[in-house]
Amino acid sequence: MATQTVPEALTAPTQAFDNAPPFPEDVPTAPLLRLSLAKLLERDPEEVIRFVRACEDLGFFYLDLSGPGDSLLADADQLFQVGEELFELPLDEKKKYDFQKKGSYFGYKGFGANVVDRDGNLDRNEFYNVSKDDMFGIMDPLPAPELLSSRRPLLKSFMTSAHGIVTLVLGLLNDHLKLPPNTLQDMHRLEGHSGDQVRFIKAPPQPMDDRRTALGEHTDFGSVTVLFNRLGGLQVLPPGRNAQWCYVKPLPNHAIINLGDAMVKFTNGLLRSNIHRVVSPPGEQADHTRFSLVYFNRPENDVMLKRLEGSEMIPPLEKDAVEEEINSKDWILRRALGHRIELFGKDAANFDKIQGTEKISQRAYL
Numbered sequence: 001m002a003t004q005t006v007p008e009a010l011t012a013p014t015q016a017f018d019n020a021p022p023f024p025e026d027v028p029t030a031p032l033l034r035l036s037l038a039k040l041l042e043r044d045p046e047e048v049i050r051f052v053r054a055c056e057d058l059g060f061f062y063l064d065l066s067g068p069g070d071s072l073l074a075d076a077d078q079l080f081q082v083g084e085e086l087f088e089l090p091l092d093e094k095k096k097y098d099f100q101k102k103g104s105y106f107g108y109k110g111f112g113a114n115v116v117d118r119d120g121n122l123d124r125n126e127f128y129n130v131s132k133d134d135m136f137g138i139m140d141p142l143p144a145p146e147l148l149s150s151r152r153p154l155l156k157s158f159m160t161s162a163h164g165i166v167t168l169v170l171g172l173l174n175d176h177l178k179l180p181p182n183t184l185q186d187m188h189r190l191e192g193h194s195g196d197q198v199r200f201i202k203a204p205p206q207p208m209d210d211r212r213t214a215l216g217e218h219t220d221f222g223s224v225t226v227l228f229n230r231l232g233g234l235q236v237l238p239p240g241r242n243a244q245w246c247y248v249k250p251l252p253n254h255a256i257i258n259l260g261d262a263m264v265k266f267t268n269g270l271l272r273s274n275i276h277r278v279v280s281p282p283g284e285q286a287d288h289t290r291f292s293l294v295y296f297n298r299p300e301n302d303v304m305l306k307r308l309e310g311s312e313m314i315p316p317l318e319k320d321a322v323e324e325e326i327n328s329k330d331w332i333l334r335r336a337l338g339h340r341i342e343l344f345g346k347d348a349a350n351f352d353k354i355q356g357t358e359k360i361s362q363r364a365y366l
Contacts, residue, residue, distance in 0.1 A: 020250075024283035030060065033062065034064060052173075058274055063254060082147065086147055105129060106134070110126055115341055117217075125215060130148065131197055138193060159198060169257065214278045217276065227295075228292065231250065232248070298332055303328045
């Protein structure tokens with residue numbers, strides 16, 4: 001696939017979320033801009049301006065994939081079914097692929113393995129991370145259930161299309177920042193060694209009298225996230241001192257795109273990695289199991305997460321500021337495994353030690 005295009009469209013039916021109860025109209029929803037993939041591929045001037053505003057103001061936006069992204073939608077529909085089958089496997093089978101004790105965040109994470117807040121409450125979901133490097137033969141293959149091993153072509157197709165979206169986003173930002181050509185793209189090559197992954201997520205209905213956070217508030221660890229949801233539950237916290245949590249309503253034929261910590265560090269806070277969390281779905285949706293499908297893109301392993309040179313648009317560091325010397329691989333490991341209760345015990349609730357760019361994102365301290 002060309003670096004800034006999306007594969008030729010396959011025929012994808014209009015997504016209707018037929019089995020999902022309606023998203024309620026009486027809950028606060030986040031003011032995400034709805035952008036068109038077709039227009040961004042054409043570099044439509046007005047759409048690019050809206051794109052830049054979304055990346056600098058909230059760091060989240062909807063991307064309408066209709067047309068040039070139909071192949072990605074078709075792959076996502078198939079992988080939602082794969083995810084449902086994956087989590088139906090016996091728990092003992094899934095635990096065979098929990099690699100946390102080997103220092104890896106790929107594979108299976110069981111229900112309640114992560115601390116989600118400073119009070120020590122545990123998460124209410126299970127997920128399975130599939131490595132991009134594994135699917136593309138850049139690393140030795142990881143053990144996996146046959147259900148996933150037999151779907152390697154599908155996973156590779158989905159990753160290729162999702163990475164095409166990522167490369168488009170990076171290219172548009174590279175142009176906006178007036179960085180040297182391909183600066184951002186060359187740090188996120190599809191063939192490069194990185195922590196890129198597909199994540200399958202399952203969050204079952206919570207008890208009616210104890211519905212709380214399923215995944216704690218955080219910023220994403222990497223560069224660009226491509227997310228597919230069919231039920232609500234994702235919430236973002238807009239910037240400001242008096243901000244209120246708002247739901248992100250899933251939209252058929254759209255992906256939810258957001259920026260991660262690396263983009264904040266590269267631009268010294270010009271771009272935003274917004275704080276978000278997952279709670280019980282709103283309204284009637286709360287009684288249904290919530291599945292999600294995500295492509296997480298990260299900088300290549302040896303990329304240093306620090307302010308980029310070569311752009312007059314990126315704000316300078318404050319006087320006497322010293323940036324942490326950490327590469328992408330170590331940053332992701334620290335953030336991805338730092339809240340695992342089995343690995344770190346009480347230290348898993350030390351959010352100050354494991355935080356990303358949450359304080360910069362919130363901008364309540366300015």
